[in-house]
Amino acid sequence: MSLLQPKMLRPMSTSEAIAYAVKQANVDVIAAYPITPQTIIVERLSEYVNNGELDAEYVAVESEHSAMSACVAASLTGARVFTSTASQGLALMHEVLYVASSLRCPIVMAIANRALSAPINIHCDHSDVMGSRDAGWVHIFVENGQQAYDRVFQAFRLAEDEDVLLPVGINLDGFFLSHAVEGIATISDSKAATFLPPRKAKYYVDSSMPMTFGAFALPDWYFEIKHQVAIAMEKVPKKLEEVEKLYYQMTGRIYGHVGAYKTEDAEVGLVCAGSAAGTAKYAVSRLREKGIKAGLLSIRLFRPFPVESILPHVKDMRALVVMDRAMSPGAPSAPIGQDIKTMLYDAGLRRNIPVVNFVYGLGGRDISAAEFEEIVTKVAKDVKARRRIQRGTIYWGLRS
């Protein structure tokens, strides 16, 4: 029996659910610039502040570059800081993203994933976050509004842990999720406050005890300071597990680093991230009905890439279909494909598990369950016939 009582569900779009969670997280500073499809998140937050429902400083900046700069400065004073962006906004923040992670600012940012120009487009793909994936941020993908709501609390708790101190991006598919309304099981303000007490920063800007933040570092120390980000990243999987356990005790909801569905005896694994996971899950059930042993792995923690959590699911599979909603022109694979292949190589499984990497859905082009079925059915047939699995990157769903 689920812990959720239907009467307790509140109808909200994913954007509204995120804004509501941020209010309950009692943030101190929000610095943001509205951009489609993230706009509703910051609009709701500005309303909360304006109406006196949230005691926070709302900094209405003139660009995303300024938004992230203000967030870094606020975070260094020990404040709990939130922002949100998408697409061109994330691209404009790019240089400051690295400052946020390297200065160990536990900022939480919702990214309503949207395609990058040109051609200008407002719809979903993952090009924005993939362009920023080496900036030292923890990245989480959500599949629905409930996950987005819950991950806000978990993200702050994870980010502000003294062993982590890294910014966290919560990635939600633009429009597919940001504008979709569903029933959200919320937690009470008091539960939120218990789970997420006010931030207690160990080091912060304070004129009574002057310190230098963001000092110049030359070849003699730069490398070591940068390496701190890698060390902190390594601690994230275990820390997130601990955070999720606590959240589970309070809500009965737990998501993990990956969302696995029917992977136990699967021969062909389908790997994806974001809202497509729901469609893929339906496709896997249909494939099972047809006797095809398919399984689904939804990448929920993307950075750090949760190798240890993925490997047990895939080690006995005979092929993997990796679906990327972003391309990496000229690279041997698309972003998630690169990570999966590296993982298999390091685990000594590269010969056992061929990988077919698909780039799909750019600029918001939809993908249906039938398409997932078609892809997996073909790969499953090749596996059964012991035919060589097609390698390389396949661009799926292009006009012919």
Next chain:
Amino acid sequence: MSSVETAILPGGIVSRPGSTADYKTGTWRVKRPVVDLNKCTGCLICWIYCPEPAILKREDGKIEFDYEHCKGCGICSEECPPKAISMVEE
């Protein structure tokens, strides 16, 4: 944790104010400034322009150099009105 990890605070925070003085930049120098005290009028234009500051005031009102921090940029030599500072190969 390794000793390197404990030696630096998160994000490379420097917790002691004024510690830049401990960072000796004199090794960057290719040419060193040398003052001709017969020409030096003690106007301290060099002291104003030196970005470090690596110009030290002597008791007699003239100047000398802090070679531990002087990077050898040559601005003092360029700005000195009586041309009392010359840049000499290290």
